[in-house]
Amino acid sequence: xxxxxxxxxxxxSRTGSQAEQPIILLDKVNKWYGDFHVLKxxxxxxRKGERIVICGPSGSGKSTLIRCxxxxxxxxxxxxxxxxxxxxxxxxNIGHIRREVGMCFQHFxxxxxxTILENLIFAPIWVRKMPRAEAVETAxxxxxxxxxxxxxxxxxxQLSGGQQQRxxxxxxxxxxxxxxxxxxxxxALDPExxxxxLDVMAELAEEGMTxxxxxxxxxxxxxxxxxxxxMDGGEIVEQNTxxxxxxxxxxxxxxxxxxxxxxx
Ligand SMILES: Nc1ncnc2c1ncn2[C@@H]1O[C@H](COP(=O)(O)OP(=O)(O)OP(=O)(O)O)[C@@H](O)[C@H]1O
Ligand SMILES: [Mg+2]
Numbered sequence: 054x055x056x057x058x059x060x061x062x063x064x065x066s067r068t069g070s071q072a073e074q075p076i077i078l079l080d081k082v083n084k085w086y087g088d089f090h091v092l093k094x095x096x097x098x099x100r101k102g103e104r105i106v107i108c109g110p111s112g113s114g115k116s117t118l119i120r121c122x123x124x125x126x127x128x129x130x131x132x133x134x135x136x137x138x139x140x141x142x143x144x145x146n147i148g149h150i151r152r153e154v155g156m157c158f159q160h161f162x163x164x165x166x167x168t169i170l171e172n173l174i175f176a177p178i179w180v181r182k183m184p185r186a187e188a189v190e191t192a193x194x195x196x197x198x199x200x201x202x203x204x205x206x207x208x209x210x211q212l213s214g215g216q217q218q219r220x221x222x223x224x225x226x227x228x229x230x231x232x233x234x235x236x237x238x239x240x241a242l243d244p245e246x247x248x249x250x251l252d253v254m255a256e257l258a259e260e261g262m263t264x265x266x267x268x269x270x271x272x273x274x275x276x277x278x279x280x281x282x283x284m285d286g287g288e289i290v291e292q293n294t295x296x297x298x299x300x301x302x303x304x305x306x307x308x309x310x311x312x313x314x315x316x317x
Contacts, residue, residue, distance in 0.1 A: 074162040076136055076232060076263050077122060083130030084117060091117050092128065093287040101231075102261045104294075106274040109284035110310060115267040118284065119234045121263065139224060152180070155225030156234045159241050161217040163209040163224070169196070175226050180229065188227070195223035199253050202280045215246025219253055226257075233257065235266040244245040269314055275299060283307045 077099035086091040091114050099105060107115050120126040121133060124147045132138040135150045154242050156163060163172050173192035177183040183191070196202040198266065199219035201212075209217050214263070216237055221293040235254065239247040251273050258264055258277045274281050274295055283291045285307075291307045302308045 056246065063116070065102075065262070065280045069292075071309055074137060074241070075099055075134075077265070078134040079121075079131065080133075081131035082118075082128045082133060082274060084121065084128045091287050092121070094131070095289055097282070097289065099263060099265065101263055103113050104258045104264045104277055104279050105266065106259070106263075106278040106280075107265065107267045107282045107284060108269055108271075108274070108314075109290075111205045113284040114287040115284050116236050119156075119236055119265050119267055122232075122234060122299065123150055123156055125156075149300060153231045154234060155228060155230030156238070157218070157221050157238050157288070161209070161214075161221040162269065163220060165209050168206050169193055169201070170209055170222050172209070172220065177227050191227050192223070195226045196220070198256075199223045199227070200249075209292075213246060214242045218242060218250045220271060222257075228264075231261045232265070235264065237267050237269070239268065270288065271315065273297070283310065285310070 075098040077097065079095050079097040081097040082092055083090070095118060107118065109115055117126055121128050121140075122135060128140075138146050138149050140150060142147060163169075164175070167175065170189065170192055174185065174188035174195065176231050177191060177288065178185055182185040193202055193205065196205055199222055200225070201216055201219050204212055204216060204220075209220070222238075234236065238254070239250050242250065247270070251270060252268065254264070255273070255277050266273075266278075278295050280292055281295050282289055283298070284302075285306050291304045293303075298307075299311065302311055
């Protein structure tokens with residue numbers, strides 16, 4: 054079965070100049086939680102197919118930043134464009150973005166009372182209005198992709214953490230997203246399960262998925278990312294290719310952070 058990640062608005066159907074536009078564009082994005090200025094003039098342009106790893110100390114705004122990209126959080130200043138659509142109060146725009154952007158969190162958020170298969174077909178049937186047989190076929194395709202098809206009829210509680218996280222990734226893929234956001238998808242896992250999830254993410258990257266990953270898995274960043282972004286205090290402090298970022302960090306705060314995480 055061929056599963057297409059394109060839709061009628063895909064870059065392929067656009068004119069050449071539009072196809073060059075970043076798929077995610079943040080321009081001077083500012084966000085406050087009450088008085089607390091959590092994102093400060095964040096500029097970020099992500100090309101289609103680019104793999105970005107975001108790292109930085111706890112509380113630096115990494116989760117807030119990626120949650121703004123699918124409007125789980127609202128920004129108050131600046132502009133966010135995703136796939137050419139501006140994120141604002143227009144609920145039609147938000148609906149469009151949510152269909153294009155898949156998200157995978159630290160905790161898997163699977164429905165505990167549904168089997169793995171039911172978890173995967175739920176949104177395609179109810180949100181995408183996909184016929185059930187097609188939804189099941191798509192779900193089994195992606196469960197195979199993450200090497201877990203034999204678990205389709207189990208409940209989430211019967212799976213290991215690594216297996217549940219792979220199910221969560223497969224569930225996102227069933228919605229044919231153009232962009233995947235990951236927020237520390239391996240940080241709640243036991244060490245022996247981390248690799249199986251990172252391997253699935255690396256495969257996705259290889260297939261050209263645009264990815265924004267908050268992670269402190271620096272091996273993953275080195276081997277998969279096109280660009281590593283370091284955040285501190287709500288700002289993007291430094292960004293570079295993984296090689297430059299790790300071997301030649303420019304800013305004191307990045308050096309201090311790297312020496313902490315690499316020596317632990
Ligand atoms: N809903 C909220 N209301 C108020 N403050 C919040 C809220 N969510 C996050 N914050 C604060 O905003 C700051 C950034 O939080 P965020 O979760 O984006 O950080 P993070 O970089 O993802 O941290 P971690 O590495 O611990 O996940 C923190 O100081 C946090 O306490
Ligand atoms: Mg976070």
